Amino acid sequence: MDLPKEIFLKDYKKPDYLFDTVDLEFQLGDEKTIVTSNIAVSPGNEGTSSPLALNGRDLKLLSIKINGTELKSDKYTVDPRHLTILTPPAGVFNMEIVTEIYPQLNTSLEGLYRSTGNFCTQCEAEGFRKITYFQDRPDVMAKYTCRIEGDKTLYPVLLSNGNLIEQGDLEGGKHYALWEDPFKKPCYLFALVAGQLECREDSFVTCSGRKVTLRIWTPAQDLPKTSHAMYSLKEAMKWDEEVFGLEYDLDLFNIVVVPDFNMGAMENKSLNVFQSRLVLASPEAATDGDYAAILGVIGHEYFHNWTGNRVTCRDWFQLTLKEGLTVFRDQEFSSDLGCRTVKRIADVSKLRSYQFPQDAGPMAHPIRPLSYIKMDNFYTVTVYEKGAEVVRMYKTMLGASGFRKGMDLYFQRHDGQAVTCEDFYAAMCDANNAQLPNFLQWYSQAGTPTVKATSSYDEGSQTFSLKLSQEVPPTPGQPMKEPMFIPVAVGLVDSTGEDMPLTSIYSDGMVQTLSNDGHPVFTTVLQFKKTEEEFIFNNVPERPVPSLLRGYSAPIRLDSDLTESDLYFLLANDSDEFNRWEAGQILARKLMFSLVADFQQQKTLALNTKFVDGLRAILRSTSLDKEFIAKAITLPGQGEIMDMMSIADPDAVHAVRTFIKKELAFQLKDDLLAAVTSNRSSEAYVFNHDSVARRALKNTCLAYLASLNEPDVTELALNEYKSATNMTEQFAALAALSQNPGQVREDALLDFYNKWQQDYLVVSKWFALQATSDIPGNVANVRKLLAHPAFDMRNPNKVYSLIGGFCGSPVSFHAKDGSGYKFLGEVVLQLDKINPQVASRMVSAFSRWRRYDETRQALAKAQLEMIISANGLSENVYEIASKSLA
Numbered sequence: 041m042d043l044p045k046e047i048f049l050k051d052y053k054k055p056d057y058l059f060d061t062v063d064l065e066f067q068l069g070d071e072k073t074i075v076t077s078n079i080a081v082s083p084g085n086e087g088t089s090s091p092l093a094l095n096g097r098d099l100k101l102l103s104i105k106i107n108g109t110e111l112k113s114d115k116y117t118v119d120p121r122h123l124t125i126l127t128p129p130a131g132v133f134n135m136e137i138v139t140e141i142y143p144q145l146n147t148s149l150e151g152l153y154r155s156t157g158n159f160c161t162q163c164e165a166e167g168f169r170k171i172t173y174f175q176d177r178p179d180v181m182a183k184y185t186c187r188i189e190g191d192k193t194l195y196p197v198l199l200s201n202g203n204l205i206e207q208g209d210l211e212g213g214k215h216y217a218l219w220e221d222p223f224k225k226p227c228y229l230f231a232l233v234a235g236q237l238e239c240r241e242d243s244f245v246t247c248s249g250r251k252v253t254l255r256i257w258t259p260a261q262d263l264p265k266t267s268h269a270m271y272s273l274k275e276a277m278k279w280d281e282e283v284f285g286l287e288y289d290l291d292l293f294n295i296v297v298v299p300d301f302n303m304g305a306m307e308n309k310s311l312n313v314f315q316s317r318l319v320l321a322s323p324e325a326a327t328d329g330d331y332a333a334i335l336g337v338i339g340h341e342y343f344h345n346w347t348g349n350r351v352t353c354r355d356w357f358q359l360t361l362k363e364g365l366t367v368f369r370d371q372e373f374s375s376d377l378g379c380r381t382v383k384r385i386a387d388v389s390k391l392r393s394y395q396f397p398q399d400a401g402p403m404a405h406p407i408r409p410l411s412y413i414k415m416d417n418f419y420t421v422t423v424y425e426k427g428a429e430v431v432r433m434y435k436t437m438l439g440a441s442g443f444r445k446g447m448d449l450y451f452q453r454h455d456g457q458a459v460t461c462e463d464f465y466a467a468m469c470d471a472n473n474a475q476l477p478n479f480l481q482w483y484s485q486a487g488t489p490t491v492k493a494t495s496s497y498d499e500g501s502q503t504f505s506l507k508l509s510q511e512v513p514p515t516p517g518q519p520m521k522e523p524m525f526i527p528v529a530v531g532l533v534d535s536t537g538e539d540m541p542l543t544s545i546y547s548d549g550m551v552q553t554l555s556n557d558g559h560p561v562f563t564t565v566l567q568f569k570k571t572e573e574e575f576i577f578n579n580v581p582e583r584p585v586p587s588l589l590r591g592y593s594a595p596i597r598l599d600s601d602l603t604e605s606d607l608y609f610l611l612a613n614d615s616d617e618f619n620r621w622e623a624g625q626i627l628a629r630k631l632m633f634s635l636v637a638d639f640q641q642q643k644t645l646a647l648n649t650k651f652v653d654g655l656r657a658i659l660r661s662t663s664l665d666k667e668f669i670a671k672a673i674t675l676p677g678q679g680e681i682m683d684m685m686s687i688a689d690p691d692a693v694h695a696v697r698t699f700i701k702k703e704l705a706f707q708l709k710d711d712l713l714a715a716v717t718s719n720r721s722s723e724a725y726v727f728n729h730d731s732v733a734r735r736a737l738k739n740t741c742l743a744y745l746a747s748l749n750e751p752d753v754t755e756l757a758l759n760e761y762k763s764a765t766n767m768t769e770q771f772a773a774l775a776a777l778s779q780n781p782g783q784v785r786e787d788a789l790l791d792f793y794n795k796w797q798q799d800y801l802v803v804s805k806w807f808a809l810q811a812t813s814d815i816p817g818n819v820a821n822v823r824k825l826l827a828h829p830a831f832d833m834r835n836p837n838k839v840y841s842l843i844g845g846f847c848g849s850p851v852s853f854h855a856k857d858g859s860g861y862k863f864l865g866e867v868v869l870q871l872d873k874i875n876p877q878v879a880s881r882m883v884s885a886f887s888r889w890r891r892y893d894e895t896r897q898a899l900a901k902a903q904l905e906m907i908i909s910a911n912g913l914s915e916n917v918y919e920i921a922s923k924s925l926a
């Protein structure tokens with residue numbers, strides 16, 4: 041392997057040459073595809089005469105012409121990664137490059153590849169260089185045309201970005217299509233699709249009256265499954281107009297479904313590409329979770345048209361500029377269409393379970409990384425999810441209308457440009473005349489800040505004091521940290537459970553009077569900017585219970601001095617529903633930690649009755665949202681708890697979580713049964729919040745009950761499984777049953793497979809369910825499934841379901857005998873030969889090996905060392921493995 045090169049943000053330089061127009065021509069063939077690229081080049085800096093270096097990988101160069109004349113071979117150099125034109129002409133010139141590529145051999149799924157026979161491209165981040173030699177970087181923006189030629193029977197549909205301006209038949213059974221995209225774009229947004237596809241067509245009339253044709257392309261048999269995706273797209277288009285004033289800018293919008301895709305989906309200009317799971321849905325075969333994911337991701341990719349495409353990134357370090365912002369937008373979209381609190385809970389849980397561990401491990405990086413070896417490795421929960429939290433903080437501080445002003449200014453200033461995170465920050469500040477000192481630290485410091493809060497009430501002066509202190513932990517390459525700007529949303533709850541009006545706050549030597557256009561203020565956002573700060577609330581008539589970090593106003597770990605009884609009080613009363621849930625979670629975490637300690641000291645485990653009573657009250661509530669109840673009675677995940685231990689102990693956490701679950705099921709059995717029965721419905725499946733919430737509550741309760749593994753509840757779960765008329769309930773019943781090893785489980789799993797073996801998306805769920813199972817000896821089961829005829833190592837979705845699922849399950853993956861580690865080690869090496877991006881996502885499961893006991897450490901480390909010493913390892917896997925060992 042060539043020594044992998046690390047690339048640094050600080051080394052950014054503008055491109056020497058600009059590309060004004062790019063005219064591409066593809067001759068698609070089964071054995072080879074010929075790509076002709078015609079580029080109008082102009083000097084980037086006045087009078088540049090430097091060589092023009094183009095990126096390229098796995099390309100066969102056929103010819104190169106400058107201004108129509110073949111370039112002699114001593115005028116350029118070619119190496120495995122570049123084509124360099126040594127002395128380009130001064131001024132504007134034309135460059136034509138012809139290359140040959142082999143999409144049918146491309147299993148990396150970047151560049152041009154085949155998926156079930158069809159041609160498809162994936163260019164983000166650096167896949168365009170696998171199609172032709174190019175300055176493959178996002179700050180090179182050009183207008184593109186794309187002419188596609190191919191066999192008419194094999195590839196009846198030929199798609200690219202923009203408008204179709206010409207098409208026709210050619211000799212020899214071929215045909216062609218010519219596409220033109222009027223908007224300048226970076227090459228990562230280029231796309232081509234060709235093959236046998238049919239479309240669902242619909243239309244949307246924009247706010248200015250433009251009629252947009254909408255098409256969703258899939259193999260013919262899946263067309264009926266595209267109606268929810270089409271609904272989602274139209275809702276997204278409407279929402280972006282209403283909330284951000286952003287209108288679609290072309291007459292055509294295409295979505296293509298491909299089974300083989302590395303990521304979720306891709307926002308190519310007017311030609312989004314999705315993996316099947318995120319488009320195709322029917323009530324029988326997709327769950328509420330799938331429906332919600334489709335809504336969110338269709339929205340996400342559509343929203344990129346403005347945040348990513350019209351305004352793009354200067355370089356890949358700025359990825360969060362488009363991803364953090366677009367995730368924030370899709371979260372808000374889903375909130376507005378569903379239930380805000382429940383969506384917030386789901387997003388925060390995701391952050392805690394996946395991003396916090398990353399931020400505390402060897403791969404920790406700021407939302408804008410400072411360096412990378414392979415950009416593919418930085419499409420992370422940090423860049424995406426923490427990035428979205430950072431965007432959310434602007435809105436929390438500036439208010440909804442201030443945030444909108446900032447967005448408007450951002451588009452006004454930067455439409456058509458490739459910009460940086462500072463540009464976004466400047467637009468937010470300038471539009472609001474606001475100063476957000478040291479807020480930019482969020483872009484450069486890694487690690488999750490910990491905030492300690494202590495409070496006291498003084499009856500004499502009727503004041504309530506809140507002292508905050510913060511600490512940002514050291515992360516690789518960043519031993520010392522500066523204090524961050526943390527917005528802390530606070531309310532004070534009185535003894536009757538009502539919010540107190542907040543009138544004035546004293547901090548930093550100043551008194552701030554609070555008012556909201558004459559209305560009382562019940563939640564205020566404290567701007568906490570120093571290592572330590574005290575905030576004193578005036579005119580507080582009685583000792584309040586503070587409700588801190590309402591709505592989770594910053595991506596931090598909060599450690600407060602609230603007592604258990606304060607927390608039970610908030611669980612029952614807080615007007616901020618998010619914080620009601622949070623109070624329950626904090627109580628559950630405390631309980632789990634104390635039981636983990638008991639378990640480790642081999643004490644008998646016992647559940648305190650207050651906790652059971654608290655959950656019973658929630659479960660019995662008739663006023664709370666049902667999906668909220670489902671979330672509130674769900675215990676924090678094993679990963680979340682392990683992440684908070686000094687030495688992660690998967691066995692103890694698993695034992696304790698299982699114990700609490702069963703004990704709750706036992707003590708709340710009647711209420712749980714009642715919830716299952718009263719939340720059945722004979723109506724046909726609809727995807728709306730009320731129905732989703734009803735099913736969520738029913739399914740959560742069923743899982744509790746089935747954990748008891750008693751004949752009556754097993755019977756109940758079996759009945760639910762058999763009588764289910766939609767996948768949400770059928771799969772939940774199957775999952776409930778499969779908690780307990782034994783014949784019932786085996787029979788149900790087999791029955792399910794036999795029913796659904798024709799539907800590979802459902803089969804993937806079946807893989808995932810077994811992969812994530814914590815039944816004893818599951819490593820061997822998963823090994824067996826690897827050889828199952830329905831499994832295919834080349835399909836990322838199946839790999840994520842089976843291998844990814846397995847790695848996410850603490851018990852089997854961290855099996856004390858190392859069998860889980862050994863299994864993953866073998867799989868990673870196999871996968872790396874096929875698809876480095878997917879392999880590198882899988883190897884990440886090893887990255888936190890130092891968090892475990894010495895035995896596990898040694899076993900996991902041995903696998904990492906085995907991987908890193910393998911021949912021909914990809915840069916992708918090398919980067920993760922080497923950083924994990926460092």
Ligand code: PHE
Nearest residue numbers: 164165303304305306307419
């Ligand atoms: N840009 C895509 C998104 O988040 C993700 C993606 C990255 C897809 C790289 C493919 C390759 O919307």
Ligand code: ZN
Nearest residue numbers: 340344363366
């Ligand atoms: Zn995105």
